[in-house]
Amino acid sequence: MIVTCPSCATRNELPRNAHHQLLRCGGCGHGWLESRAFDVTEIDADPETASDLLHDPALDDDVLAIARAARQAAERHAAAARRRRAELRGWSILALVIAVPLALVLVVHGWWLPRQGINGWTAEPKERYYKFRGWTLPPDGQ
Numbered sequence: 001m002i003v004t005c006p007s008c009a010t011r012n013e014l015p016r017n018a019h020h021q022l023l024r025c026g027g028c029g030h031g032w033l034e035s036r037a038f039d040v041t042e043i044d045a046d047p048e049t050a051s052d053l054l055h056d057p058a059l060d061d062d063v064l065a066i067a068r069a070a071r072q073a074a075e076r077h078a079a080a081a082r083r084r085r086a087e088l089r090g091w092s093i094l095a096l097v098i099a100v101p102l103a104l105v106l107v108v109h110g111w112w113l114p115r116q117g118i119n120g121w122t123a124e125p126k127e128r129y130y131k132f133r134g135w136t137l138p139p140d141g142q
Contacts, residue, residue: 005030 003014003023010027024031109120116132123129130137 006032 002011004011005025005028007030008025008028010025012023012026014023022031111120113120113123116128118124118129118132127137
């Protein structure tokens with residue numbers, strides 16, 4: 001985690017597990033007690049760290065409020081991602097239910113029936129279509 005020196009504004013790298021430590025700036029040598037030295041994004045990435053931070057009695061109320069808010073935001077984000085995946089799954093199934101029968105109709109009427117000498121969309125000539133289906137040709141006028 002990166003902390004900033006309050007004296008000279010130099011940015012310093014801090015180990016992840018350094019909570020409530022006396023720090024000394026590498027630039028100016030100024031020392032200070034960093035009591036809020038944890039990265040709130042760790043809560044989203046590491047649930048163990050989140051539990052430790054939320055139950056640390058040495059942290060003040062502001063830090064705990066920030067940690068709880070970050071944890072709730074991470075939970076909301078995860079729930080929204082689950083909802084999006086479920087919605088996408090539903091739309092995919094609907095697309096398959098529509099696309100498979102449509103593709104079958106297009107193949108039969110656009111490719112297979114014409115290879116049999118029958119217009120796939122109008123079933124003409126009727127004699128050939130009725131013979132292909134095994135039906136008897138109806139008398140004229142019906």
